[in-house]
Amino acid sequence: GAVVSQHPSRVICKSGTSVKIECRSLDFQATTMFWYRQFPKKSLMLMATSNEGSKATYEQGVEKDKFLINHASLTLSTLTVTSAHPEDSSFYICSADGRPPDTQYFGPGTRLTVL
Amino acid sequence: KQEVTQIPAALSVPEGENLVLNCSFTDSAIYNLQWFRQDPGKGLTSLLLIQSSQREQTSGRLNASLDKSSGRSTLYIAASQPGDSATYLCAGIYNQGGKLIFGQGTELSVKP
Numbered sequence: 001g002a003v004v005s006q007h008p009s010r011v012i013c014k015s016g017t018s019v020k021i022e023c024r025s026l027d028f029q030a031t032t033m034f035w036y037r038q039f040p041k042k043s044l045m046l047m048a049t050s051n052e053g054s055k056a057t058y059e060q061g062v063e064k065d066k067f068l069i070n071h072a073s074l075t076l077s078t079l080t081v082t083s084a085h086p087e088d089s090s091f092y093i094c095s096a097d098g099r100p101p102d103t104q105y106f107g108p109g110t111r112l113t114v115l
Numbered sequence: 116k117q118e119v120t121q122i123p124a125a126l127s128v129p130e131g132e133n134l135v136l137n138c139s140f141t142d143s144a145i146y147n148l149q150w151f152r153q154d155p156g157k158g159l160t161s162l163l164l165i166q167s168s169q170r171e172q173t174s175g176r177l178n179a180s181l182d183k184s185s186g187r188s189t190l191y192i193a194a195s196q197p198g199d200s201a202t203y204l205c206a207g208i209y210n211q212g213g214k215l216i217f218g219q220g221t222e223l224s225v226k227p
């Protein structure tokens with residue numbers, strides 16, 4: 001149980017295009033999902049907290065107009081990187097808040113490469 | 116500022132050795148602490164979660180301890196195997212519903 005999927009697993013796009021990444025909780029409902037970014041050999045940096053039915057809460061320094069988050073249902077949150085540039089290339093990981101409370105289950109990650 | 120630190124950044128051991136990974140945190144009022152494993156290019160797998168009222172948790176060859184007074188957690192791996200090679204991350208939550216604060220990770224390599 002408590003499986004989280006991400007789609008796509010990797011994406012390569014041209015500079016200036018927008019990319020959407022999906023995060024799904026497959027066998028449980030998640031009121032709260034989290035989006036992280038990870039640079040090579042570095043730890044995870046929380047970008048935003050996504051709450052079903054309300055606006056996401058962004059961490060300091062994260063551009064909300066650049067990284068659009070939508071939590072449309074209790075099993076799906078999406079992250080859209082708008083007008084992507086090479087510096088947005090990174091590994092993006094989502095997690096979903098499950099049971100017991102304050103236990104996050106992580107997706108497999110999405111490798112974004114912007115050319 | 117609430118921070119989580121892991122030392123060393125990398126560790127290489129021969130197969131069969133017992134080893135300890137260290138995690139320290141700046142605020143002793145931690146709510147819970149988790150240890151994760153991350154394989155290259157993959158997501159995170161939760162290994163152990165220790166609530167603030169607990170001192171340790173065990174799963175198979177893994178044992179995690181939590182000492183709030185000293186601001187330290189350790190992950191003990193017994194009889195290490197090459198399949199244990201991965202990056203191990205610790206992360207703490209400081210209040211119910213709060214965000215996970217990650218350490219930088221320790222990259223473990225177990226040599227056959």
